[in-house]
Amino acid sequence: MDNKSIIRLLKQTCSLMELHGENDFKIKSYNNAIFNLEREKGELSGMNAAEMAKINGVGKSIATAIDEINQTGSFSTLEKYLQETPAGVIELLSLKGIGAKKIRQLWKDLEIESSEDLLKAIEEGKLAKLKGFGEKTQNNLKEAILFKQKHSGKLLYAEAEPFVNALKSNIQKQFPDIQISESGTFRRKVEIIEELLFVIASEQEAQVKTYLSQIEELEYNQKQSGPFTWRGQLKETETPVRFRFTTKDNYYKDLFISTGSGAHIYHEVKEQKSLADLVRESEHVASEEEIYQLAGLKFIEPELREGQFEFDTTKMQQRAILIETGDLKGILHNHCTYSDGKHSLEEMATYCKELGYEYLGITDHSKSSFYYANGLYENRVKEQQEEIDELNKKLAPFKIFKGIECDILPDGSLDYDNDTLASFDFIVASIHSAMSMDVEKATLRLLKAIENPFTTILGHMTGRLLLQRDGYPVDHKTIIDACAKNNVVIEINSHPRRLDIDWRWIDYALSMGVKLSINPDAHAKEGYHDMVYGVHVGRKGGLTKEMNLNSMSLPDIEKHFTNKKEKALNVAV
The missing domain is CATH 3.30.460.10 (Beta Polymerase, domain 2)
Structure with a gap:
């Protein structure tokens, strides 16, 4: 099993511990171990219990559990909790917007053992008797249940x-x-x-x-x-x-x-x-x-x-030859261990080169996402850029571009001052927080970011996670028009759960002369292979290699980034 699968089982165990009222110290130990394991570079499947116990925060008992997972695909503690928990209650743990402790309340106080029971209790007003279940919480729960039911089997x-x-x-x-x-x-x-x-x-x-x-x-x-x-x-x-x-x-x-x-x-x-x-x-x-x-x-x-x-x-003549994976010359929008990625900058770059690409754009998270994604403050930006300079000497003619996935703040401004923004080769501007917005607020927020002269690429336009959450509503036409006016590229985020921009809007973007960029949003080396799903999306919208940013050769994309930044510096002055 890979690290992600092992950690998923430990997280499930941690949730079940909370559900069954285990002591906080034990739960905290699991959470601490999970935090460190998510940053572990080595493959847990290749380690024995003694080696895993040496990982910071893991300890003997959790190392033994992981060793058992490696041998059997599960472990006794998890199986014990699963046997003691009704299947419907386990299903409730997957609902968005409610934690294990609140589910325990529902289970123990109201004998709710399924999403159907919970929906009925909400409609009958029974949750109002419980502390912490106000009207907003109940509405959110109802929406989460209906969303899950709507997408069942998909x-x-x-x-x-x-x-x-x-x-x-x-x-x-x-x-x-x-x-x-x-x-x-x-x-x-x-x-x-x-x-x-x-x-x-x-x-x-x-x-x-x-x-x-x-x-x-x-x-x-x-x-x-x-x-x-x-x-x-x-x-x-x-x-x-x-x-x-x-x-x-x-x-x-x-x-x-x-x-x-x-x-x-x-x-x-x-x-x-x-x-x-x-x-x-x-x-x-x-x-x-x-x-x-x-x-x-x-x-x-x-x-x-x-x-x-x-x-x-006319359109079919212009788009006679649709983009293919072989047309991609580089990989933009990627994360390494500087923020919340699994592999180091050098590992990400070396693997990208091994796959035959000409360049890599590294775009770790910006400082506003420090607490949930280890975003980069200015001192760490400088540190990463110095390492990029050294790696570019080592890996030439392959090139790493200095990028950042810069948070679009609630007021639409970017997460750094102009001097810091100017230190990057390119900037992917994305929303990651305060996503409860109506269409007017979301659109205005994006427009301000697009109008920032340093914005190169607009990242995952709606923030959607397919079959998990709807994105914030945006006026696609207005956003695309603004990208055309400000020479901003729109990302096709290739992560299978995003695929954002929606392919239904690519035709309009191309008609307005807006370039797209097929980006994997990779947080590990294997994430590069998601590019194929972005190609599928691009082809559905009629995308050709000529209208795709990262189909450009290394010299051409260097020129594109340089011209964009020069114009930004002139405006900023």
Whole structure:
């Protein structure tokens, strides 16, 4: 198990300790150990108990627990708490805005053992009897429960990907002559997947269905299935799974129809007929390319089939070649151990170089985030920049750019004075705190940051965390217009839980001449590989390498940063 997975189990144990009223000293010991383990560079899976006990704040008992996790995937203390806790109460621990101590109150005082019990108690006014459960707390809890219910069974694209790949691979191994493809929203690379859909053509349909019903990860739903459809769900996540069976002659027709959104396949293309009409009228098509040829159109990539701009001839000519991962020349917006990253600056830079990139932008957190992300005060900014100078001599021609993820403060100003801002090569401006805002306040806050001449890139525009929290509301059009006016690049944050800016606004950004930047927001070396999800988002919006900042070569992006800063210095003077 990796460090993150081990720490997740320790955090769960700590929450369960609070839930069961364990003494504060024991809970504090776990929290202290977790704090230090999150900053541990070594792999815990490769250490024995004696080695782990030497880590600051860990001690013998927690080291023994981690050793047990390494051997078995869990440990006895955690299993004991899990056995003593109703499953519904454990589920309550995942709700946003409520801690273990308050859940203990609900459990012990009101006998609430599930989110359904809690929602009913809120609606009946029972929580008002408990200390600390005012109207605001109750409203927040209700919103959290409804949010979770609304997104039950849904997966992030990145979470769905391993399931899809494994299912497809296993079926193909079992039935080598089968034609099978993922379809629906997953094939279009939509950020949240509500159903895993596959299209299958096979002469062994009955045997394939029998095999599907025997796959351990799947639960068959016979009642909802039919002659041409196998329905079920992933047992682990309760995500609906559907296999659509067809003949080999109709395979590409059914794949096409099940891939595109309604707005795409029913778009009128020829003689008052839609693409769907043309498909249904054709006796046989040998490929999806042939379907578009029937409509007099060039092939449209699956991720573009949203009914957004893909039928606009002018735009499609401008965006004929969509961006690919191979077009990325460098990685911007990354964190190292100077703030809340897992790996050192040199480790992050060396791995970036090993992956074949020309440059790295290091952007640790700024000073306002010191308490929750170890943000950099001015003295540590200077220290990091001196190390960058030394590493650039060592790693040349590879280059580390001096950046910062600078907090946008509640009034819209940036987190440093102009002299400090001027010491960086580029600045990613982002909101991390005071996020309860209406659309007017959020938009004005962002506008002020965008208008700061030192802002190079606007980071994760809405602050959303997919399937965890909605972002703060913003007027996207106004923000994009301001970025165009002030020559500010908009980030496509590639972290699978962010994917922010939303792809639905990329077309407008490109139309306004705004460049995008595909950034992983990596807090560890492995985070670089999230860039692929940003590429998916960019392609959905029609992004080309010419309009992507970090597709620039090292000399070109150096020139871009230099010109931006020179203009900022002239304004600042």
